[in-house]
Amino acid sequence: MAAQGIAEAMQAYTGLSPAAAVTILVLMLATYLLVSSLFVAPDAASSAPAKPPQERKEEQQQGEEETEAFVPYPDPVQLGEITLERLAAYDGKDPAKPILIAIRGQVYDVSRGRLFYGPQGPYSLFAGRDATRALALMSFDPIDLTGDLEGLGPDDLEVLQDWEDKFKERYPTVGHLASENAADGNNSGV
Structure with a gap:
C-alpha cells in the first residue's frame, strides 16, 4: 500500500513511470561514481606509508600557524581626502597596497575584486583612477577616466547610479577625492 503511494507520488512529481525514474537515478549515480573516480584515486590514500603520530602532530601545528598568518582581505584603511595624483598609486601593481577606484568623488577599496581590477584584470584600466564618466558611458577609453559629468544624458546618469549602487554594496x-581647488591651492591630499 505504501509502495503504491510512493510510486504514484513519484509518477506525479517526475512525470515518469517508477521504473524509468529508478533507472535514471541509477544511471546518474553510476555516472557520478565513474566521474569522481577519475579525480580521486581511492588506493592512493591507503598506499601512502603512515607517518608517526609526532610527525603528523607537527605538520598539523605548522598548518594551523600558516592558516592563522593568512589574511585574504585586510581591513580597509580609511584614507580620508585623497588627490587624483595619490589615487594613481593604488592601481593594484603594488600587492602591498589596496586597489582603489573613485566614483562621484567617493573612493572605494576594490581589493576583493583583484581578479577584475588588478593588473591583469579586465577592468584594470579603472584601478587608481576616477572612473565616474567611463562607468556612466560604459567606456574603456582612457579619455573617459574622469569625474566630469558634463554632457551626460539621463540614461548615462542612471547607468552611473547603478554602478555606484553596486560599488556601495x-x-x-x-x-x-580632494576637490581640484583644494588640491591646487594647498595640496592637502593624502
Missing part, C-alpha cells in the same frame, strides 16, 4: 568606502 560590495566595496567599502575609504575616502573621498
Whole structure:
C-alpha cells in the first residue's frame, strides 16, 4: 500500500513511470561514481606509508600557524581626502597596497575584486583612477577616466547610479577625492 503511494507520488512529481525514474537515478549515480573516480584515486590514500603520530602532530601545528598568518582581505584603511595624483598609486601593481577606484568623488577599496581590477584584470584600466564618466558611458577609453559629468544624458546618469549602487554594496568606502581647488591651492591630499 505504501509502495503504491510512493510510486504514484513519484509518477506525479517526475512525470515518469517508477521504473524509468529508478533507472535514471541509477544511471546518474553510476555516472557520478565513474566521474569522481577519475579525480580521486581511492588506493592512493591507503598506499601512502603512515607517518608517526609526532610527525603528523607537527605538520598539523605548522598548518594551523600558516592558516592563522593568512589574511585574504585586510581591513580597509580609511584614507580620508585623497588627490587624483595619490589615487594613481593604488592601481593594484603594488600587492602591498589596496586597489582603489573613485566614483562621484567617493573612493572605494576594490581589493576583493583583484581578479577584475588588478593588473591583469579586465577592468584594470579603472584601478587608481576616477572612473565616474567611463562607468556612466560604459567606456574603456582612457579619455573617459574622469569625474566630469558634463554632457551626460539621463540614461548615462542612471547607468552611473547603478554602478555606484553596486560599488556601495560590495566595496567599502575609504575616502573621498580632494576637490581640484583644494588640491591646487594647498595640496592637502593624502
